[in-house]
Every structure is written in structure tokens, then in C-alpha cells.
Amino acid sequence: MKLKNGIDLDTIVPENELEEEIIADFKAGRTKEVVTRCPPEPSGYFYIGHAKAWTINFETAQKFGGKTYLRMDDTNPLKEEGEFAESYLQDLAWLGFTPEKMIYASEAYFDDIYKIAEQMIMDGKAYVCELSAEEVSATRGSLTEPGKESPYRNRTPEENLRLFRAMRDGKFEDGKATLRAKIDMAHPNMNMRDPVMYRVLRAEHYKLGNKWCIYPAYDFAHPMEDALEGVTYSLCDKGFQDHRPIYEWFIENGWKKPFAPKQREFSRVVIENVLTGKRYLKQLVKGGYVSGWDDPRFVTLVALRRRGYTPKAIKDFVKSVGWGSVIEVSVPYSALEHYVREDLNKIATRAMVVLDPLKVVITNFNGKSEEIEIENNPNDESAGKHKALFGREIFIEKEDFSENPPPKYNRLVEGGIVRLKGAYIIKCNKVVKDKNGNIDHLECEYLPNTKSGDDTSGIKCKGTIHFVSADNCFKVTIREFKNLIKEEYKFPAKSLADGVKIEDMLEPNSLTERTALAENFLKDAKVEDKFQFMRKGYYCVDKDSTDQNLVFNSTISLKDGFKVPQK
RNA sequence: AGGGGUGUCGCCAAGUGGUAAGGCACAAGAUUUUGAUUCUUGCAUUCGUAGGUUCAAAUCCUGCCACCCCUGCCA
Numbered sequence: 001m002k003l004k005n006g007i008d009l010d011t012i013v014p015e016n017e018l019e020e021e022i023i024a025d026f027k028a029g030r031t032k033e034v035v036t037r038c039p040p041e042p043s044g045y046f047y048i049g050h051a052k053a054w055t056i057n058f059e060t061a062q063k064f065g066g067k068t069y070l071r072m073d074d075t076n077p078l079k080e081e082g083e084f085a086e087s088y089l090q091d092l093a094w095l096g097f098t099p100e101k102m103i104y105a106s107e108a109y110f111d112d113i114y115k116i117a118e119q120m121i122m123d124g125k126a127y128v129c130e131l132s133a134e135e136v137s138a139t140r141g142s143l144t145e146p147g148k149e150s151p152y153r154n155r156t157p158e159e160n161l162r163l164f165r166a167m168r169d170g171k172f173e174d175g176k177a178t179l180r181a182k183i184d185m186a187h188p189n190m191n192m193r194d195p196v197m198y199r200v201l202r203a204e205h206y207k208l209g210n211k212w213c214i215y216p217a218y219d220f221a222h223p224m225e226d227a228l229e230g231v232t233y234s235l236c237d238k239g240f241q242d243h244r245p246i247y248e249w250f251i252e253n254g255w256k257k258p259f260a261p262k263q264r265e266f267s268r269v270v271i272e273n274v275l276t277g278k279r280y281l282k283q284l285v286k287g288g289y290v291s292g293w294d295d296p297r298f299v300t301l302v303a304l305r306r307r308g309y310t311p312k313a314i315k316d317f318v319k320s321v322g323w324g325s326v327i328e329v330s331v332p333y334s335a336l337e338h339y340v341r342e343d344l345n346k347i348a349t350r351a352m353v354v355l356d357p358l359k360v361v362i363t364n365f366n367g368k369s370e371e372i373e374i375e376n377n378p379n380d381e382s383a384g385k386h387k388a389l390f391g392r393e394i395f396i397e398k399e400d401f402s403e404n405p406p407p408k409y410n411r412l413v414e415g416g417i418v419r420l421k422g423a424y425i426i427k428c429n430k431v432v433k434d435k436n437g438n439i440d441h442l443e444c445e446y447l448p449n450t451k452s453g454d455d456t457s458g459i460k461c462k463g464t465i466h467f468v469s470a471d472n473c474f475k476v477t478i479r480e481f482k483n484l485i486k487e488e489y490k491f492p493a494k495s496l497a498d499g500v501k502i503e504d505m506l507e508p509n510s511l512t513e514r515t516a517l518a519e520n521f522l523k524d525a526k527v528e529d530k531f532q533f534m535r536k537g538y539y540c541v542d543k544d545s546t547d548q549n550l551v552f553n554s555t556i557s558l559k560d561g562f563k564v565p566q567k
Numbered sequence: 568a569g570g571g572g573u574g575u576c577g578c579c580a581a582g583u584g585g586u587a588a589g590g591c592a593c594a595a596g597a598u599u600u601u602g603a604u605u606c607u608u609g610c611a612u613u614c615g616u617a618g619g620u621u622c623a624a625a626u627c628c629u630g631c632c633a634c635c636c637c638u639g640c641c642a
Contacts, residue, residue, distance in 0.1 A: 042642080076642075078641090079641080079642085137638075137640095141568095141569095143638065144569045144570095174640090187570085188569050188570040189569095190638050193638085196640050199640035200640080217640070217642090218642050219642095236642095239636070245571095320590065321580085322579075324580095325574095326572075326634095327573085328635080328636095329578090329579065332578060332579090334578090335590090337591095338591060338592090339591095345603080345604060350601075352601095378600095378601080422600075452600060461600080462602095464600045464602090466601070534603085558601075559602095559604090560603085562602040563602090
């Protein structure tokens with residue numbers, strides 16, 4: 001069987017239970033095309049968790065040649081979803097997902113949903129209830145006891161229809177009446193105890209103004225919207241597992257047509273040591289702990305983007321977590337970091353930047369600096385090379401020279417040699433100190449026949465360090481980050497609930513800024529350009545950069561295999 | 568008179584009666600002009616637990632235990 005994307009169904013290898021079910025549905029003729037949908041949540045802050053939902057929805061549709069809609073589930077006028085559509089679309093686009101179309105449920109489906117509600121009333125499946133919210137709650141029963149039936153439960157269909165239309169026509173004040181599904185007040189699943197289908201709500205809807213004063217509730221609206229637009233698989237997180245019976249009940253009793261969308265659930269992901277939640281983020285922004293909602297220390301998608309994370313890294317990460325079997329899985333931050341390193345290693349251009357400079361004078365080098373070449377990516381020859389200089393005065397990292405080297409120290413020591421990446425081997429002859437006894441600079445000599453790529457000396461050199469030449473570097477600003485939340489708070493939301501103060505969970509000095517010396521090659525870097533500063537880490541150009549001053553965010557350090565042996 | 572979900576290595580996770588994949592993390596070694604990358608190797612005699620069925624059980628049956636979710640006119 002050929003799919004719309006030209007792929008043969010039989011060649012598709014299912015990667016989870018849903019995909020197995022989809023294949024079975026195709027074969028049984030229950031599914032003609034996979035249609036999924038993304039319903040934005042009205043928070044304005046999108047996290048890895050959202051990225052997981054998007055990835056699942058878009059990629060399973062894509063895999064089967066289907067499509068994905070973006071649907072604003074705007075059934076609550078008090079929530080003003082409209083303003084979030086744009087940031088949603090932006091994050092979606094950044095990750096590389098393009099919805100088939102964007103739908104406002106209010107505009108597209110409210111009329112139909114209303115008609116279905118009337119039909120359900122005539123079928124004796126719904127009734128107008130005049131209990132107050134408190135009374136409904138009080139009669140719902142508890143987890144172990146059945147609820148009580150509403151005194152309004154047995155009105156005739158005709159009376160219910162008259163009353164429902166009265167609701168629609170504004171004859172009831174807010175909260176004075178609801179339309180409820182007539183299911184079972186003794187049902188063990190609380191969601192089935194006559195859930196509210198419509199409530200009276202007078203508020204300006206951002207799309208429809210005051211056209212309606214009654215609004216359908218999620219449990220009723222969602223399956224109807226899915227059915228109306230032909231969604232075949234309505235994928236949501238496992239928090240909705242308990243809602244599946246009600247979803248199916250509405251499909252059976254409201255929709256009633258042979259085509260039936262299916263709700264299926266995947267697990268949520270959270271990352272350890274990470275704080276999410278609008279309330280808390282706002283508090284941190286307000287308190288001046290961070291610069292804004294896209295501060296690179298946050299883990300909103302915009303923040304991750306600014307920090308230098310790539311869409312591929314994020315998608316690979318969420319896919320690595322899998323479909324999941326529990327409501328929420330939490331994974332250590334290092335799992336996410338693995339995928340950024342993996343992607344950046346392939347795509348980031350290498351450059352030499354000295355973060356903490358120590359001056360070195362090459363005493364036997366005179367005259368004009370010599371051109372050298374640096375590979376842009378040693379793992380990818382097609383990335384090319386760029387030019388740098390080697391001259392009489394250069395800078396190396398302070399930590400690449402030691403007066404009391406630990407065992408197995410491969411870098412420069414007095415009287416020892418190291419290779420300068422892309423240039424020559426140098427030998428340190430003298431440590432020059434200032435009057436306070438601090439190292440001022442090093443005097444070294446270079447070994448002329450050891451030029452990189454053209455080394456005829458036969459000298460073996462254990463260490464290679466990076467450097468910049470004084471006449472080929474400029475100052476840049478480097479921002480380095482520590483996790484905002486102290487390491488001992490693996491589950492910050494839980495700690496908060498336990499009464500820990502947010503201030504006490506914050507890592508002090510989670511942002512440090514320093515000036516570094518970068519090779520001139522970096523002068524043309526644009527915002528979001530990603531580099532590997534050799535032997536240090538991955539960095540990307542921040543939006544705070546100006547023509548005079550480039551600002552780099554540290555995305556993630558390189559792994560450091562050097563360990564001082566324990567004695 | 569509760570219902571639903573889940574228990575497989577420190578973390579994620581395959582596994583659907585035939586003798587415990589894989590990834591992260593970690594450790595050791597090789598290669599390396601990035602102590603990166605890459606590569607090799609090691610890492611669950613055991614699948615929450617106690618029994619049972621079977622030639623054979625993580626997988627089937629029974630009991631028990633633990634954790635998560637559910638009582639919005641939010642989504």
C-alpha cells in the first residue's frame with residue numbers, strides 16, 4: 001500500500017505502539033490518512049516538553065505522509081490565546097515544523113459544536129443543570145464514594161432544549177447554568193460523573209467578540225473539534241489518560257459518525273535541576289535574577305536557542321526519551337547536553353580563542369608574522385580552512401602553563417615544549433615575573449622546522465595548545481553560565497511545593513562575563529553563529545552583540561578527559 | 568465503592584514463552600597537531616516481591632508491595 005509521501009506502508013518499521021496501531025488501521029481501512037494536531041497551550045512559554053509534543057505530532061504524521069494542523073483550542077475567552085499564536089509559530093518554525101494550516105476552533109467549529117449539543121439534548125444525553133459550581137462540586141462524590149444526581153437531571157429533552165437556548169440567548173447569568181452530559185454520577189472515573197459541556201461565560205472573546213455567552217468545555221469541545229476537522233490521532237500527554245473514556249463517550253454519543261478520531265497519550269519529559277512555570281520565571285525576571293524570559297540560563301525554547309542549542313539536538317533528545325509509559329519522566333541535564341555536543345561537533349566552525357591570556361614572546365622570531373591555516377572542522381573536510389597568524393608576540397591560556405605541573409600534564413612547563421595548534425613547537429626558556437612575583441610573560445623560542453603540516457624535525461611533542469597572535473586578535477565578551485538551580489535541587493518544583501524559597505535554590509554567580517582574545521577570523525560572526533573554541537567549548541553569538549563588541553554565549557563545554565591522577 | 572497507570576543497570580529504554588537490545592552516565596585502553604571527536608573494551612546470572620504453571624517465565628496465572636495521576640463551570 002502506497003502512502004501519500006510515496007512510501008510503501010509495508011516498509012515502515014513501527015517504533016512504538018501508536019505506529020503499530022496506525023499500520024493496523026491503514027490495513028483495516030480505518031485510516032486513509034494520518035492527521036494530527038497541535039493545540040497550543042496559552043502560556044507563552046514553551047519548553048522541551050512542548051517540543052516533545054510537537055515532534056511526536058509532526059513526525060508521526062510525516063512518517064505516514066499525513067499532515068498536522070495547528071489548532072487554537074480557544075474555548076475559554078478568559079484565556080486570550082490569540083496573543084500566543086505568534087510565539088508558538090516562531091518556536092515551531094525554528095524546530096522546522098510547518099503546520100498544514102492554522103485553525104481557530106472558535107471560528108471554525110463553535111456553530112457545529114453547538115448543534116451537536118442540541119442533538120445530544122434531543123437524544124436525552126445532556127441536560128441543563130442549575131446547580132452552582134459549589135453544589136456541583138459537593139454532589140460529585142469523592143474518590144471512594146459515588147456522587148449524587150442533580151435534581152435537574154431528569155428534565156425532558158424539550159425543556160432542556162428550551163433552557164439551553166435560553167443559556168445561549170443570555171437569559172442566565174454567568175455560572176447560573178451549565179449543560180451537562182448525562183452519564184453516570186456513580187462512575188468510578190470522576191470525569192464521567194456528568195461532566196460540564198457548556199458554561200455561561202460573558203467575556204470578550206478575542207476572535208468572536210461577544211457573539212457567544214456560552215462556551216464549550218475542553219472535554220466536550222476537544223473530541224468534537226478533532227472529529228470535525230478529521231484528526232485521526234489526537235495525541236496528548238498521559239495526564240489525559242483519565243479523559244480517554246470521556247473523549248470516546250462524546251465521540252460515540254455526540255459525533256455518532258463512523259469516522260472516529262482516537263486519543264492516544266505519550267509521557268511528558270522534564271529535565272532535572274530545571275525550573276519551569278510561568279509564575280516562577282516571572283518572579284526571577286522581576287527580581288532581576290535573570291535578564292528576561294529568553295535568558296540563556298532558562299530552558300524555554302527561546303532561551304535554549306539563544307544559548308546556542310540546535311533544533312536537531314532538541315529533537316534528537318526528545319526522541320531519545322521515547323513514547324514513554326509513565327506520566328512524566330525526568331532525565332538528567334547531561335542527557336540533553338549529549339545531543340547538543342553531538343550536533344555541534346558536526347556543524348560548529350573551529351576557532352582559537354584565549355579566554356584567560358598569558359603573553360608569550362617568541363624571542364627567536366622576528367619580522368612579519370607568518371600565515372598559518374586552521375581547519376574549520378577536522379571531522380568534515382568540506383568545511384574548509386581559514387587563515388590565522390603566528391608572530392613574535394602571542395597569547396596562550398594561563399592554565400596551559402604551569403610552574404608546578406601535576407602528573408601527566410601535557411602542556412607547557414619551564415624548559416619544556418608544546419605544539420601551538422596549526423603552527424610551531426615552542427620551548428619555554430624563561431618565566432618573567434613582575435615585582436609581586438606574578439608571572440608577567442613567558443620567553444620562548446620556536447623550533448623552525450616544526451611547522452604544522454611540514455614538520456621535518458622528528459620531534460615528538462605530547463601536548464598541543466591553542467593560541468592567538470597579538471596582531472591577529474581582538475577582544476570579545478564571553479558569557480558563561482552555571483545551572484540556575486543548585487545541584488541538590490533535582491526537582492525544583494517539588495522543593496518549592498515543600499516550602500523551599502526560590503532564592504535559596506538559586507546558584508550564586510550563575511552568570512559570569514569575561515573578556516577574551518579571539519582570532520580575527522571571528523570578526524564577521526553573526527548572531528546565532530555557532531563555533532567551537534578549540535579545547536574549550538561551543539559558543540554562539542548573542543543578540544547583545546554590537547559592531548564594537550561581540551558577545552558569545554557558552555553553549556556547552558567540551559568534555560574534559562584530563563584528570564589529575566589521585567595519589 | 569474507588570478508578571486508571573507504572574515497576575527491567577545510577578538515568579532513559581527495548582523486550583509480546585526460548586535463555587536480558589540500545590542510549591546517557593561511568594571506567595579502562597587505542598588513535599589524535601583540540602586531554603575533543605572517533606574506536607575498542609567493561610558495566611543487570613537477573614527483570615518490585617512471594618508463590619504457581621511449563622522442558623523453558625521479564626514475558627502466562629495468583630497473592631502481596633511501592634510509586635504516579637484523577638473530586639475546575641482550566642486545558
